Amino acid sequence: MLDAVLASNSFYRGKLRQAGVTDGAAALERWTEVPFTTKVELSDDQAAHPPYGTGLTYPLERYVRMHQTSGTTGRPLLILDTAESWTWWATIWGRVYRAAGVTSADRAFFCFSFGPFIGFWSAFAGAERIGALCVSGGAQSTSERVASIVASGATALLSTPTYALRLAEAAREGGVDLARSALRVAIHAGEPGASIPATRDRIERELGVTAFDHTGATEVGPTGFSCQARDGVHLVESDFIAEIRDPSTGEVREEGEGELVLTNLGRWGSPAIRYRTGDRVIAARDSCPCGRSWLKLRGGILGRVDDMVIVRGVNVYPSALEAVIRRFPEIVEYRIEAYEHRGMTGLRIVIEPQREGMDGIGPTVGDAVHRALGLRCDVTLAAPGSLPRFELKAKRFTRTPAR
Numbered sequence: 001m002l003d004a005v006l007a008s009n010s011f012y013r014g015k016l017r018q019a020g021v022t023d024g025a026a027a028l029e030r031w032t033e034v035p036f037t038t039k040v041e042l043s044d045d046q047a048a049h050p051p052y053g054t055g056l057t058y059p060l061e062r063y064v065r066m067h068q069t070s071g072t073t074g075r076p077l078l079i080l081d082t083a084e085s086w087t088w089w090a091t092i093w094g095r096v097y098r099a100a101g102v103t104s105a106d107r108a109f110f111c112f113s114f115g116p117f118i119g120f121w122s123a124f125a126g127a128e129r130i131g132a133l134c135v136s137g138g139a140q141s142t143s144e145r146v147a148s149i150v151a152s153g154a155t156a157l158l159s160t161p162t163y164a165l166r167l168a169e170a171a172r173e174g175g176v177d178l179a180r181s182a183l184r185v186a187i188h189a190g191e192p193g194a195s196i197p198a199t200r201d202r203i204e205r206e207l208g209v210t211a212f213d214h215t216g217a218t219e220v221g222p223t224g225f226s227c228q229a230r231d232g233v234h235l236v237e238s239d240f241i242a243e244i245r246d247p248s249t250g251e252v253r254e255e256g257e258g259e260l261v262l263t264n265l266g267r268w269g270s271p272a273i274r275y276r277t278g279d280r281v282i283a284a285r286d287s288c289p290c291g292r293s294w295l296k297l298r299g300g301i302l303g304r305v306d307d308m309v310i311v312r313g314v315n316v317y318p319s320a321l322e323a324v325i326r327r328f329p330e331i332v333e334y335r336i337e338a339y340e341h342r343g344m345t346g347l348r349i350v351i352e353p354q355r356e357g358m359d360g361i362g363p364t365v366g367d368a369v370h371r372a373l374g375l376r377c378d379v380t381l382a383a384p385g386s387l388p389r390f391e392l393k394a395k396r397f398t399r400t401p402a403r
Contacts, residue, residue, distance in 0.1 A: 001268050002027050004057055011045055011055035012273055032252060036245075036261065037275045042219065043075045052078055057269050067118040069218045070190075070393050079118075079218050080270050086125065088266035089222055092236055093126020096225040099234075099290075100185055100212040102156050104131030107182075109154035111145055111163050112392060114138035118218040119392060120158045120189070132156070142170040142389075150181050157186040161193025161203060161211075162394040168206035169332055179208030189214040190393045192319045195226065195233060195300025198326035213300045215279075220272045221264045224297065227290035233297045234288070239266050242295055244283050245276065247305050255283045255295065259305045280305045280317065307397060309338045311345050314375045318397040321349065324372050330354055330361050333387040339400040347377035352387045 002024035005012045019033040020026070027034065045053035056063070065081040081089070102108065108127045112119040114136065127134050135152045137145045146167060149157070157164065164186060171178045186209040188194035194203070194213035203211045215233050216222040223240055224233040235242050241263040243252050252261065260279045264272050282298040303317040310316070318336055325334050330353050337348040349369070353361055359381065366379040388395075 001265060001271065004268050005271055005273075009055060009057040009271070011053060012271060015273070034274050037273055039069075039077065039219070039276075039278070042077055046077060047075070052080060055270065056080060057271065058082065063269060065121075066116070067121065067218055068116045070117050077219055081267070082269040085267040085269055086122075088239070089122040090125040090129045092222040092239060092266075093123055094130055095236060096123075096187065096212075096214050096222065097126060097130055097132070099225045099227045100156075100187055100210075101228075102127075102130070102132060102185060102187070106155045106185075107133040107135060107153055108156040108158060109135045109137055109145075109149050109152065111137045111157065111159035111167065117392065118216075122216075122222060123158050123187070123189075123214075127156075127158075142166055143174055146171045146174060146176055146178065149178065149183065150176065153182045155182050155184050157183055157207065157209065159186070159188060160190040160390070160392055160394065161188045161196075161199055162191060162390050163392070164188060164203045164207060164211075165199075166389050166391075168203075179206060181208070183207055183209050185209055186211045187214055188212070189216060192299075192301050192303060193322065193326075195230075196319060196323045196326065198323050200230070202326055202329065215297070215301055217277060220262050220275055220277065221267055223262060226300070227288065227292060229289045231296075231298070233300045234292050234294045235283075235297065237294045240264055242283065243274070244281065247280075255285060257282045260297070260301075278304050278306065280308075309345055309347070309399075311347055311375050311377070314373060316347065316373060316375065320373060321347075321369065324368050325349070325351065325365060327368065328361065328365060330358055331365070332384070333382075333389065334396060335382075335387060336397045337400060338398070347375070349377055349379045350382050350387070351379060352382045352384060355384055 015035050019030050062082050063080040064083050065086050068076040068078050110120050124134055193199040194211050200211045213226040213233055215224040224235045226233050243261040244256050244258040245252050245261050246258045260277045260281045262275050279301045280303050283295050303319040308317050331351045332354055333352040335350040339346050362379040362381055
């Protein structure tokens with residue numbers, strides 16, 4: 001791959017030569033000297049050389065797909081795939097499906113808009129590849145999707161964890177019990193929820209499924225999946241080089257806690273070399289009951305490295321708060337607000353109950369957060385139906401600048 005990149009990819013050729021790498025073999029000896037790649041770098045490159053930047057290895061005529069990042073952490077990136085790399089995406093999704101027990105006998109329902117964001121496009125291609133019947137939920141309302149899931153006899157659901165719970169909410173409002181439908185398995189991506197036991201348990205209870213996690217990114221590829229043990233996510237090390245970077249010291253190691261750094265090996269046309277994902281993980285080579293020996297991310301993606309806030313000396317990630325909030329079936333939706341007051345950081349949790357007259361849930365949630373995380377935070381109630389709903393990545397965490 002690196003020989004091809006060095007020949008014609010000007011963005012990465014400069015980074016590799018900076019480390020003294022002039023051919024693929026030399027990279028193996030000087031790998032840790034190759035500079036990291038960041039999303040800001042890629043964004044700046046595309047801004048300076050629109051629309052696709054200088055990170056393409058082949059002429060534009062070689063590419064067959066264009067997708068863009070969600071834009072949740074900045075300017076959306078435009079990422080191209082060749083026919084070969086798109087097949088690579090779909091092939092890895094075959095591993096994801098096998099781990100979840102999805103086969104050609106299944107009917108897979110896809111809950112996303114089929115817009116330019118990668119969403120579940122590659123999951124759709126992977127399902128076609130294994131011979132499953134693919135049912136599109138694009139351009140439908142949530143209630144229409146509920147009806148289509150029932151009418152099509154869908155057995156596998158593909159959505160974000162947040163949207164799975166939104167489907168359950170809409171089904172209840174329409175008098176439909178999705179737990180009694182043909183659905184039996186759900187694969188979730190885009191958020192950590194499917195690896196958070198409280199969130200996963202709620203999805204399984206309300207939809208009547210076994211829920212699995214999948215990790216990936218538009219700029220990197222489909223990186224991992226949970227197996228039947230469902231105690232973490234296996235990284236697909238046949239197709240990715242994984243490294244763990246300590247956010248404080250910059251030290252890189254093979255396992256432990258830190259930021260996940262990835263290099264994809266099957267996307268020569270749009271490579272990501274030592275890409276800092278921004279995802280906080282705890283990586284370990286534990287033995288797994290499923291028999292796989294690939295690096296496992298305990299608890300999946302735990303959150304974004306830059307989402308951590310320090311409240312009265314306690315390091316807090318939004319995923320830790322979600323693990324508490326999702327224990328309460330009375331809470332339909334929520335939002336977390338970090339704010340600065342008199343030089344200190346505070347947290348406010350806004351919760352939306354199922355109905356009016358549930359004022360007691362606020363103090364109960366506050367006490368549960370205190371017991372679980374050792375910190376006090378404000379808990380306020382929003383009117384039922386007032387907080388936003390999300391189809392893809394949820395945006396529940398906000399920071400308010402100091403006043």
